[in-house]
Amino acid sequence: MRTVGCVIFDGVRPFDYAVIGEVWANRESRPGLPAFELRICGPAGARVRLGGGLERVPDFGLDALADCDLVVVPGMERPDEPGDPAVLAALRAAHERGVTLASLCAGAFLLAEAGLLDGRPATTHWAFTDRLARRFPAVDVHPEVLFTGEGGLWTSAGVAAGIDLCLHLVRAAHGERAAAAIARAMVTAPFRSGGQAQFIPSPVPQPTEADDPLARVRTEVLAALDTPWTVRRMAALAVMSERTFARRFTATTGTTPLRWLLDQRILTAQRLLEDTDLPVDTVATRCGFSSAVSLRPPFTTRLGIPPREYRRTFRGRDAGVS
Template sequence: MRTVGCLIFDGVRPFDYAVIGEVWGEQAELPGVPGFELRICGPDGARVRLGGGLERVPDFGLDALADCDLVVVPGVEQPDEPRDPAVHAALRAAHARGVTIASLCAGAFVLAEAGLLDGRTATTHWALADRLAERFPAVDVRPEVLFTGEGRLWTSAGVAAGIDLCLHLVRAAHGERAAASIARAMVTAPFRSGGQAQFIPSPVPEPTAADDDPLARVRTEVLAALDTPWTVRRMAVLALMSERTFARRFAAATGTTPLRWLLDQRILTAQRLLEDTDLPVDAVAVHCGFSSAVSLRPPFTARLGVPPREYRRTFRGACVDGRPAAARYPLVP
């Protein structure tokens, strides 16, 4: 996947356009990243009015999409506005030739308008998911995921999820090291678990300044002692709640279960320690709440695709611009 086409037209979101450039632009100097050819393509090579008053003249016309390895459609400012029929035709032609096509955020509407998502799963920003499902009932809309795809068609949720999908496509084509190098240069995590549920407004009231949030307190204490054998019961006691109430409120606040969140934090901490320290893998495992390197290996491999020792060999000491660039995975309460 070396030749990437970025399809732009009137109303494209500048942020999504910029993300595509960041991921597939001038990245050849990064460790493990192959050289990409990024083509900015648009209708007839005419000047395109992006959102926010920005303008861009495409370097290529729509015909240049046909022999790309990947075509990425940025999100659009107004998903219900009519599009140039030539845009839809170019997408259909590229898909018919076997080109992989991905959309970011509300770009899913453009793929759906072209008829490419009929009978397939898709996602978009959570606030637009109902509208996408209503306009295109043949599309199986999944509002809970960060991105989804089948074979040669991919869609992502809003804003940061577009970065997640772009890095996933790099990872699938060129491996973990390439995706991690680009992620480090962008100062973002190479992989985020979870879904959009954590970003959807919740009916659970926010704590006031005078009201101590027991869930935040639990998360803080758990992160400070990951080697403790935490259970839902133990966390619920700390929060002064019943197990059922604690689990329900935790899921409403974070979009995941207490034990899934705990495993996520243990894996993230293991990644950081494997990259940034010389601790033996057994010591890393124990520090993160696993009994040994043997018990760390299955969940770590399932999450990242490589076992802990191989992960350390791949990422320990990698550099960006000649400086150490170990990824920092923040522990977010």
């Protein structure tokens, strides 16, 4: 996934446009990352009025989307307005050529208007999910997730969820090391799973880990992933009942304890497969799986390829080469 097209048009949200640039534009301050080509595409020669009074002349016409590896549609400030027919046609043509398409925030409305999300799971900012479902009843709208996708079509919720999706796409194509390096440069969380809740009722943690039993649990679990953790065992560490612990954990993190645990085990397995020569069975047991056989199904479901193939793809690869 080297050539990335960003579609711009009147009303694009500047934040989403900036996120795409931060993730895929080459930076001298990020050595060792893949050499991306970011194409800013729009109606040829037309000055685009972004939100907030900003303007931008696209570097490429819409025809440049056809041979991209990935096309990203930023969110728009007025999702109820009809999309530019030329942009809709270009998105359809890119999809027909097998290009992966992704939208940030209300950009899902454009993919839906192009007819590309019919019968597929999709999401958008929580404030727009009802509107998306009413306007496009053939779309399977998931209002509760950060991002979702299948078959080369991805959508994300608002603001930070767009960053999560972009990092997920980098991780899937170039490995955990590349995604983590970009996240570190952006000073953002390197991993949040797509199924995590869009908003959390109590998002601000306690000031110190010593005062926050849930933070202590997460720290201890991460330090001993090979332990056979259960909700009961984690609740005991927090000195809570299982029900109270599960409720507070979900309210704080946006995901359940066991889903969070599986996410961390898979993420750690990715890192070990990329950065060490440990046998896959050893990687599996260090991450809390009984064997490579038990690691394979959840790993493959999450990443689309089994552990051994993942290692062949990413082990020892310099992010800037291949």
